[in-house]
Amino acid sequence: MGKYILKRVLQFIPVFLGVTLILFALQNIVPGDPIKLIGGEKALTPEVELQLRVKYHLVQVDDEGNAILDENGDPVPETLWNRYVFYMTGLLQGDLGSSYQRKLPVTDIFAAKYPYTAKLALCAIVLEAIMGIGAGIISAVKRYSFWDILVTLVTSVLVAVPAFWLGMLLQLFFGVQLHVLPISGAGGTASQYQDWVHYILPAVTLASVSTAYCARIMRSQLLDVMNQDYIRTAKAKGLSNRAIIWRHALKNALIPVVTYIGVDFGAMLSGAILTETVFNWPGIGYEMFRAISSRDWPIVMGGVTLVVLVVMVINLLVDVSYAFLDPRIRFDSSNKNA
């Protein structure tokens, strides 16, 4: 197991280099000059524009830090490769550069905002796991009962309802009409609620669609497993229904569900743009979205770097968890049947 984990961690390196390199190359392909976008409708003066390009290493500079000009007096763009090397050097020293639009260091922005994304994702994923798995088990065990129909119905609706719309409805009902839950934000000095209360509606909204999927996967998997031979054997042995489900069926049925939840958790940890926008959540999803539309590459790069790392770690944890759920799965290279 230790060897397997080490191998996987080492695999991070080429994946990480590949992703960042591709993303860096994309900067040159995607149209839009980020420096021009800073000014927008009000043009920047040429001097300021050049100073900004120098600051962000977009043009070649001489030893004294002045931009090198070509024969037409225009600055010479820095090569993609040099910029990549520069970026990676900074990255290894913990420096992700500064935002073009917001001027703040990218590390400061993410240090302030990532905890909000992570905490919200954690709340949502716990909610998703408990509600999704629970509802799936109930509807599989009590197949065709009232509860099964209810779960099927509710999950159908949740899958169909766009999350942001659900969020708005929740805001209107609990916030504007009933005055029992905060409408937006993550707390702060002016809020009349404790900070944790601010997590309820965004977490419910964020978890809604995936909870529905999760319940459906759980239901079909459990039904599938219940038809397996070894379950029939267990029944023939005279085991109680409860023991069959908890001890034998559930563990096997959970594997696809855990995969799904793991992937979903990774996605949530990458930020949820719609939920964050509707609830004015100070997370990274909206920050990334805004950065992409304004070609604020340092934030995009920093965000993707972070997300790639997080997703790789989550995937590793999910893969490792298989071994605990299904003893047949082994990661040793000696067992080719795994």
Added chain:
Amino acid sequence: MADFKFHEPVMGRRAFVGGSLAASSLAFLAACGKKGGSSTAGSASGATSGAIVNYYINNPVCIDPYNVQEDQGTQVSFQLFDALTNFDYDKNEIVGLAAESWDASDDATEFTFHLRKGAKFHNGDAVDAEAFKRAWTRVVYPKSAVAMEYGPSEVSYHLSLVEGYDELAAGDTDEFAGLSCPDDLTFVVKLSAPYADFPFVASHPALAPVPAAAEDDAKNFYLAPIGNGPFQMDGKWEDGQEINLKKFDDYYGKNKAKVDGVHFTVQKDVETAWKEFQAGNLDICDVPVPQIDSAIKDRGESKDGYTMSDGQHTLLGGEPSVYYLVVNNTAAPFDNADVRRGVSMAINREAICKTLFKGTRTPADGIIPPGIDGYQEGAWEYSKYDVDAAKECLDKAGYPAGSDGSRGLKLTLSYNQDGGHKEIMESVIGDLEKVGLEVVSDTPEWSALLDQYQQLDYQFGRLGWIADYPIMDNFLYPLFHSDSLGGDNRSGYSNAEVDKGITEARATVDDQERLDKMHAVDKIIAADCPVIPLMFYSHVTAGSDRVKSFYLDPQKHAYLNRTELNA
């Protein structure tokens, strides 16, 4: 506003029966989660946080004066800092703020500002002439401590007419040659060219004074600026969340803050902010356009459009900003003035304002919006809707209508589709098709579009212009002077007469005379019709019942120190 039936979040049997199980349990959780164990819910009549004004803003770009630019950062900075001067819309004149008075030399190249005695920064430092010199230098000097940390100021152009600007901006020196401080309370500005309106420039929040801490501790100052205004920072700018201000007790001015503080709630979009407002958590909030009718009905409309009082909580006053079609004057077919005039008169501005903006924008009758000293109704003869005259102009331009009504002229309209521009442009295209013009849309990505405009590689497009200072010069010079070509003059318009007129007006010290000269220039431009003004912007701001008095000037500066709340 809605009538709230369930005010009490405390759970009882009735609520359990009445609501769903999920709803009730969530509500129960929330009841536990209220601060201070209080079970009183916010009411529709306003927020419940003492004499603190809860104010909606978007995340600012910058609140440190050195790079204050858009309206959100300006709003915060305006509360923290007092610049030398301020435009008083009641008196319709520029008045002293941090400066008590000023003298201008006869040739309008030298301005001597006399500062108020005893003025202090929030940290106790004196507001002296050096503080202004320091502030203005760090706006221009690319190697100032703040510029090294956060990049050069993007608004250094404010000072481009001050002597020594070029050398300082190039980083060749750290001394701003045109500024001097003969004594603590005298600040002298020398310009490299006459500009009688300079006191208006000095009113911009970016040119407010800063204490030594701004450079010594640039990083902290950037997030929690120390100013000389009626409010001071309470904590630091919480990125994407909030900015808190508290009353500055040692404020030198006569308008000390009447409220205890301001809570700027940073929201991502106006829809969510509006829900917070409806729930009573915000006192001042922008109104989403679809809600404007109900807001006026519920909140009552302010008589003058800028002042809130009991029963008059919706502000719809005009702003000094204009939305216009930018036209490439250097290439066919728009190098022909008659084509520009014809296109301009074919557009039904009224319909766009009414249908798309519910009257929150007004049809433009020139490039100068109302609220700017020198606005004249109907200033631009071709900025009106007159289909017959439009057809005549197009006939004259050499594009007569054929038997099928088509003029055989195909135009390309280049614009960005986001931000609601698509609907406006579709309306424009519809109008132009009605007079027999064929219009195709070209919708590149925004920065590519800006580049096209700058390179004059387009036929016509759209832009907005927001005045930095409420003077005619701030429209005519950047948009039409040939010095602004390659910068904000994106129509390629160049007229020696206009250049001469503006330069002359700038050198004219007498206010009325200068205004007359500006009008003469505006008239020449109007006849050429180099751009096509479409709409003027207005406030769309609502206040809660807590707000007893509140004033938002046309430039969207909120006078929060004068604001009063109902007890």
